Amino acid sequence: MRVSCVALFSPASGLCAVSGGVAFFGLGRTLAGLGLGGLLPTAISMVSDYAPRARAALTTGLLMTAHHAGGILSAYVALWIVEPLGWRAAFWVCVVPLLFVPVLARFLPESPSFLVARDRVEEARAPAARYDAELPAAKDRTAAGAPGPTCSTCSAAASGSRPCCTGRPPPAACSSSTASPPGCPP
Structure with missing residues (x-):
């Protein structure tokens, strides 16, 4: 960029x-x-x-x-x-x-945050070590090892009835009286 x-x-x-x-x-x-x-x-x-x-x-x-x-x-x-x-x-x-x-x-090195956000953690370690920078935490994973539900997953599965979240499980405000869409936490 x-x-x-x-x-x-x-x-x-x-x-x-x-x-x-x-x-x-x-x-x-x-x-x-x-x-x-x-x-x-x-x-x-x-x-x-x-x-x-x-x-x-x-x-x-x-x-x-x-x-x-x-x-x-x-x-x-x-x-x-x-x-x-x-x-x-x-x-x-x-x-x-x-x-x-x-x-x-x-x-110019690529940002470790950018690399970690794209699951390129090993690639992020080299510039972080070279510049003695702290490596950002990797994003949360579900038990199966797949990324957690994202905004598009939850929103699309619920036909837009839930507010968007940012790569994290939906907050309590996303809950509705209907059953959770597949792949989204209750």
């Missing part, structure tokens, strides 16, 4: 640099905003996964501070670039991160 965000906002910034009108420029800014908007949440998720538990809050705070400091710094860099080169040059600078996409795709 992080790499996809960079791969979206960089070319979209290039689109702004070559735009010939307001509509084209607006499209570029919208796409760049979507890509940039996805970077901070995924970065926070990555930092949360890999930061030592005792320093997770500090590390996340430093990330947020660096993000905002970078926003302030970018205004000064833009002033430095725009004066001699014009406003389009500021957008061309934003295309530079696109050069790093192959490196990011190759070397």
Whole structure:
């Protein structure tokens, strides 16, 4: 996801640099905003996964501070670039991160939380051990070893008569006077 965000906002910034009108420029800014908007949440998720538990809050705070400091710094860099080169040059600078996409795709580790959520626990152990991070708990299993009922299982089996749950057995609010659907707890 992080790499996809960079791969979206960089070319979209290039689109702004070559735009010939307001509509084209607006499209570029919208796409760049979507890509940039996805970077901070995924970065926070990555930092949360890999930061030592005792320093997770500090590390996340430093990330947020660096993000905002970078926003302030970018205004000064833009002033430095725009004066001699014009406003389009500021957008061309934003295309530079696109050069790093192959490196990011190759070397950024996948989130252990993502891997564990997809039952790839063994694959999650390597990056967790490498960065001395705590491996997230695997999801609950039923006695048969199959995943527990999910929202779609319970909702579909009950023909939509029960509220959705999030991968856990339905809460008491999901109970109804009728019998439980197959595969869902009573």
